Amino acid sequence: MVESTNFDDLLNPQLHETYQARPVFVGNQQPRPVSEKTPLADAPMTTALEPEETRRPVVIVDDLHVKYQVYSSGKSVGTAGARRLLAPSTRGIREVHAVKGVSFVAYENESIGVIGSNGSGKSTLMRSIVGLTPPASGSVYASSRPNLLGVGAALISDLSGDKNITLGGLALGFNRKEVDELRDDIVKFAELEEFIDLPMRTYSSGMSARLKFAIAASKQHEILIVDEALAVGDARFRKRSEARIREIRENAGTVFLVSHSMNSILDTCNRVLWINKGVLEMDGDAKTVVDAYKAYKK
Numbered sequence: 193m194v195e196s197t198n199f200d201d202l203l204n205p206q207l208h209e210t211y212q213a214r215p216v217f218v219g220n221q222q223p224r225p226v227s228e229k230t231p232l233a234d235a236p237m238t239t240a241l242e243p244e245e246t247r248r249p250v251v252i253v254d255d256l257h258v259k260y261q262v263y264s265s266g267k268s269v270g271t272a273g274a275r276r277l278l279a280p281s282t283r284g285i286r287e288v289h290a291v292k293g294v295s296f297v298a299y300e301n302e303s304i305g306v307i308g309s310n311g312s313g314k315s316t317l318m319r320s321i322v323g324l325t326p327p328a329s330g331s332v333y334a335s336s337r338p339n340l341l342g343v344g345a346a347l348i349s350d351l352s353g354d355k356n357i358t359l360g361g362l363a364l365g366f367n368r369k370e371v372d373e374l375r376d377d378i379v380k381f382a383e384l385e386e387f388i389d390l391p392m393r394t395y396s397s398g399m400s401a402r403l404k405f406a407i408a409a410s411k412q413h414e415i416l417i418v419d420e421a422l423a424v425g426d427a428r429f430r431k432r433s434e435a436r437i438r439e440i441r442e443n444a445g446t447v448f449l450v451s452h453s454m455n456s457i458l459d460t461c462n463r464v465l466w467i468n469k470g471v472l473e474m475d476g477d478a479k480t481v482v483d484a485y486k487a488y489k490k
């Protein structure tokens with residue numbers, strides 16, 4: 193007989209019942225490092241960044257450099273025939289310098305768009321702010337742990353949408369009771385009432401994206417990073433997710449939105465960072481930066 197796995201066996205209630213997502217540095221109003229090259233927590237900032245005194249800084253990125261080590265196959269693209277044979281081998285480890293000395297201060301209640309061409313380093317910068325990708329040098333300071341929107345990693349496609357709400361909710365730091373209280377709102381927001389008992393693998397990509405967004409956005413994040421999440425779903429869902437992002441921001445959150453949609457950026461953000469080839473090309477009022485970016489792209 194094949195033994196079936198109980199859903200509760202997949203979780204560890206003892207572990208999760210009291211689990212709460214903890215800020216990186218508890219009880220300290222000052223931004224503190226979430227990641228930096230050296231373990232010196234109180235290392236002075238290397239650049240002349242001066243946070244405004246009238247506003248509360250929530251994220252400080254100080255001269256951040258991020259590098260990837262990539263294994264190169266040795267195939268030099270574009271060199272044909274004999275030229276390829278004569279060309280020096282590029283086999284081995286190659287370094288990609290994805291973020292090159294980016295510095296800025298983000299304040300409470302700001303909604304910051306992050307724009308730039310493909311491969312310019314936007315996602316890398318965001319992953320570094322969350323602490324997923326370590327910097328090669330420089331530091332990131334945050335008043336509490338920034339959250340990258342998305343609970344995708346915690347979800348299991350063979351389980352129903354409903355059970356995945358439990359999984360995703362626990363991954364966000366809610367306890368079971370809190371997840372149960374939020375469940376109906378999440379299902380309603382995702383508009384999946386009729387499908388919530390079906391395994392997630394039967395969902396279309398838009399349906400699972402809606403569920404992931406609805407789970408992740410059910411939490412009032414203090415620092416939230418949304419990387420292209422709004423590009424999914426239809427226009428109506430996009431409008432509602434934009435509205436939810438504005439709501440999070442209005443409730444004293446700070447939101448970063450990485451997007452290629454200038455309309456989403458202009459609708460949602462009051463400030464924009466333009467990243468170009470790993471460098472912070474421009475930082476300012478949303479319309480000014482978007483106009484400059486559009487002019488550059490022409």
Ligand SMILES: Nc1ncnc2c1ncn2[C@@H]1O[C@H](COP(=O)(O)OP(=O)(O)OP(=O)(O)O)[C@@H](O)[C@H]1O
Nearest residue numbers: 260262288290308309310311312313314315316317
């Ligand atoms: N895991 C990785 N390993 C190696 N190189 C990487 C990795 N992730 C990103 N890169 C490289 O770092 C650079 C910046 O990539 P990143 O994904 O941050 O850009 P992006 O601006 O978010 O791009 P897009 O708009 O296409 O999503 C690119 O040259 C990319 O090839």
